[in-house]
Amino acid sequence: MSKILVLGSGGQIGTELLLSLRQLFGDSNVIASDIKPASPKDLALGPYEELNVLDKNKVNKIIAKYKIEQVYLLAALLSATAEKNPAFAWELNMNSLFYILDLAKEGKIKKVFWPSSIAVFGPTTPRQNTPQFTVMEPNTVYGISKQAGERWCEYYFNKYNVDVRSIRYPGLIGYKSAPGGGTTDYAVHIFYEARKNKRYECFLSENTALPMMYMPDAIRATIELMETPAEKVKIRSSYNLSAMSFTPKQIAEEIQKHIPEFKISYKPDFRQQIADSWPQSIDDERARIDWGWKNQYDLKTMVEDMLKNI
Numbered sequence: 555m556s557k558i559l560v561l562g563s564g565g566q567i568g569t570e571l572l573l574s575l576r577q578l579f580g581d582s583n584v585i586a587s588d589i590k591p592a593s594p595k596d597l598a599l600g601p602y603e604e605l606n607v608l609d610k611n612k613v614n615k616i617i618a619k620y621k622i623e624q625v626y627l628l629a630a631l632l633s634a635t636a637e638k639n640p641a642f643a644w645e646l647n648m649n650s651l652f653y654i655l656d657l658a659k660e661g662k663i664k665k666v667f668w669p670s671s672i673a674v675f676g677p678t679t680p681r682q683n684t685p686q687f688t689v690m691e692p693n694t695v696y697g698i699s700k701q702a703g704e705r706w707c708e709y710y711f712n713k714y715n716v717d718v719r720s721i722r723y724p725g726l727i728g729y730k731s732a733p734g735g736g737t738t739d740y741a742v743h744i745f746y747e748a749r750k751n752k753r754y755e756c757f758l759s760e761n762t763a764l765p766m767m768y769m770p771d772a773i774r775a776t777i778e779l780m781e782t783p784a785e786k787v788k789i790r791s792s793y794n795l796s797a798m799s800f801t802p803k804q805i806a807e808e809i810q811k812h813i814p815e816f817k818i819s820y821k822p823d824f825r826q827q828i829a830d831s832w833p834q835s836i837d838d839e840r841a842r843i844d845w846g847w848k849n850q851y852d853l854k855t856m857v858e859d860m861l862k863n864i
């Protein structure tokens with residue numbers, strides 16, 4: 555059985571991806587790792603390594619220790635946090651990628667997953683139904699790191715035959731893990747505040763449309779892409795992926811159908827500018843054609859399921 559390492563397993567995607575990978579491939583075949591010390595719960599579930607991805611030697615050692623064949627590299631700073639610490643965001647987001655791509659180039663691992671984002675696009679990109687191949691002039695630190703990362707992924711595939719696969723995630727919404735430092739995080743916070751306080755002050759303005767996806771779809775997409783035969787994975791930079799698009803006003807209205815007393819107010823902060831530079835909706839035809847991607851959740855079914863579960 556091929557061993558899998560999840561770097562950043564305590565994060566928003568990592569937490570849920572780890573659960574799904576362990577269910578599919580067995581607890582002992584999926585090694586969790588994060589910069590945080592393991593909680594008793596982490597340890598009970600299967601192998602856990604406390605690890606800073608910038609510690610190249612330790613990354614090497616863990617890959618050798620468990621004979622890792624596949625790496626999901628999810629450790630990163632997201633868009634809002636990266637604006638506050640550009641130099642560290644660049645170091646973390648880029649160097650971790652180089653370490654893993656180089657290990658794959660040396661034949662020490664066989665397959666890599668690396669997440670990209672809608673943040674690779676910028677203010678000069680067409681914002682509606684943004685195509686797979688289009689103008690990309692990101693103007694955030696995070697977006698620049700993801701765009702550069704995509705170029706390097708494709709380069710390592712072309713030059714060194716590294717089997718690296720990637721998705722440009724939209725904003726992700728789930729109830730099993732908290733988001734941290736992103737511009738789309740409001741779409742998760744809003745549920746907790748709606749339940750607890752029946753009100754929410756949104757840091758984006760009411761008509762800011764952004765592409766979003768429910769976490770079960772995102773996790774399934776990730777594993778489906780990784781399980782697709784290599785020859786079908788035609789795009790080695792990163793795939794556009796889409797499920798739904800909505801504004802803060804629209805999600806609030808959908809929540810009000812279940813919690814009529816819920817009220818939303820708006821106080822845009824620096825994240826508004828980031829959101830304004832991103833697409834409003836995404837064309838993901840290539841993922842649908844190349845590896846059969848299809849989303850299951852839309853705004854209505856996502857809101858129903860979130861409120862059922864939080």
Ligand code: SER
Nearest residue numbers: 632633671736737738
């Ligand atoms: N959800 C991410 C963010 O807001 C986008 O990749 O930073």
